[in-house]
Amino acid sequence: xxxxxxxxxxxxRSALVGNPVIMPGSYESIATVTVGxxxxxxxxxxxxxxxxxxxxxxxxxxxxxxxxxxxxxxxLNSDTGTNYAYHILQGDGASAVGSAVANDTFMDWARYPAxxxxxxxxxxxVIDILDYGNTNKFKTxxxxxxxxxxxxxxxxxxxxxxxxxxxxxxxxxxxDSGDFAQYSTFALYGVN
Amino acid sequence: xxLQLFKxxxxxxxxxxxxxxxxxxxxGYTDLKLVVSAxxxxxxxxxxxxxxxxxxxxxxxxxxxxxxxxxxxxxxxxSNTFTLNTTSQTANTFASGExxxxxxxxxNNKSVSVDGVMENNATAAYASILAQLWxxxxxxxxxxxxxxxxxxATNTTATLYGVL
Numbered sequence: 001x002x003x004x005x006x007x008x009x010x011x012x013r014s015a016l017v018g019n020p021v022i023m024p025g026s027y028e029s030i031a032t033v034t035v036g037x038x039x040x041x042x043x044x045x046x047x048x049x050x051x052x053x054x055x056x057x058x059x060x061x062x063x064x065x066x067x068x069x070x071x072x073x074x075x076l077n078s079d080t081g082t083n084y085a086y087h088i089l090q091g092d093g094a095s096a097v098g099s100a101v102a103n104d105t106f107m108d109w110a111r112y113p114a115x116x117x118x119x120x121x122x123x124x125x126v127i128d129i130l131d132y133g134n135t136n137k138f139k140t141x142x143x144x145x146x147x148x149x150x151x152x153x154x155x156x157x158x159x160x161x162x163x164x165x166x167x168x169x170x171x172x173x174x175x176d177s178g179d180f181a182q183y184s185t186f187a188l189y190g191v192n
Numbered sequence: 193x194x195l196q197l198f199k200x201x202x203x204x205x206x207x208x209x210x211x212x213x214x215x216x217x218x219x220g221y222t223d224l225k226l227v228v229s230a231x232x233x234x235x236x237x238x239x240x241x242x243x244x245x246x247x248x249x250x251x252x253x254x255x256x257x258x259x260x261x262x263x264x265x266x267x268x269x270x271s272n273t274f275t276l277n278t279t280s281q282t283a284n285t286f287a288s289g290e291x292x293x294x295x296x297x298x299x300n301n302k303s304v305s306v307d308g309v310m311e312n313n314a315t316a317a318y319a320s321i322l323a324q325l326w327x328x329x330x331x332x333x334x335x336x337x338x339x340x341x342x343x344x345a346t347n348t349t350a351t352l353y354g355v356l
């Protein structure tokens with residue numbers, strides 16, 4: 001007999017006698033946003049539950065900026081103050097560079113394909129936020145993102161610092177210019 | 193089948209400790225994943241050491257690192273990995289990192305994928321990606337993390353997951 005999860009809709013084996021015991025996993029989907037045909041100026045996760053240990057965001061994105069690249073920004077709890085810093089390790093297929101920015105108004109996750117880039121190419125990223133609910137810590141974010149545009153592209157390993165001990169309840173993505181193109185998708189996961 | 197993640201154990205440091213060890217790790221998973229949010233009360237630019245079965249020997253590695261102003265690649269002959277925050281950096285700021293250990297019970301040498309960042313509201317900070325190798329065919333039954341200088345500060349956390 002199969003059991004259907006009310007949370008995910010997925011079917012699993014039962015824990016009846018003779019069957020394996022089902023262990024709850026530690027990785028759960030919280031929300032997913034996919035941009036529709038009209039595009040979107042921002043992608044935002046609000047009312048993030050405080051019940052997990054860590055957060056992970058996985059996404060693909062493309063901008064509508066009139067350029068080959070757009071720069072993805074991230075803010076936490078809608079804080080627009082100069083409370084962010086970020087550090088950059090970047091490769092472009094030819095060389096690697098390191099750089100840093102302090103006292104900024106957002107975390108900059110850098111280059112994604114935009115309107116002038118080859119059609120249908122999206123950048124991909126994985127973002128980890130450990131101890132997002134810990135009110136004794138400023139929040140350190142790890143970011144790995146990349147895209148290849150068949151002749152150009154970037155690989156970015158970055159870190160971000162939000163100088164606040166507040167628990168994270170809202171995460172907002174936007175661009176330096178333009179909107180998210182259709183099919184851009186970000187999925188937020190909670191990790192117990 | 194989708195990847196499944198199961199928490200094996202977690203540790204929150206209540207007062208400074210010289211190391212954190214996960215012992216008696218079950219053998220029933222495919223891979224292991226350890227995530228760490230850590231700071232030390234040490235000085236300089238200490239790294240976080242990561243080793244198996246109490247053995248700090250037979251470790252080698254390759255790294256790619258950014259320092260906030262430049263990028264470089266390096267090799268090592270130790271279990272030290274990414275850089276930790278110390279009292280010299282922005283207060284309340286903890287390094288963040290992940291160790292991924294595929295096939296931890298196999299009878300081959302053990303490769304470990306590591307990525308970690310030390311943040312700071314200033315130019316100097318370190319982002320590191322490393323390939324670590326433990327030249328031992330022993331199954332992994334314990335994992336130890338240790339700062340190369342000082343002790344893990346209060347509120348350091350480490351969470352060990354089994355991956356199926």
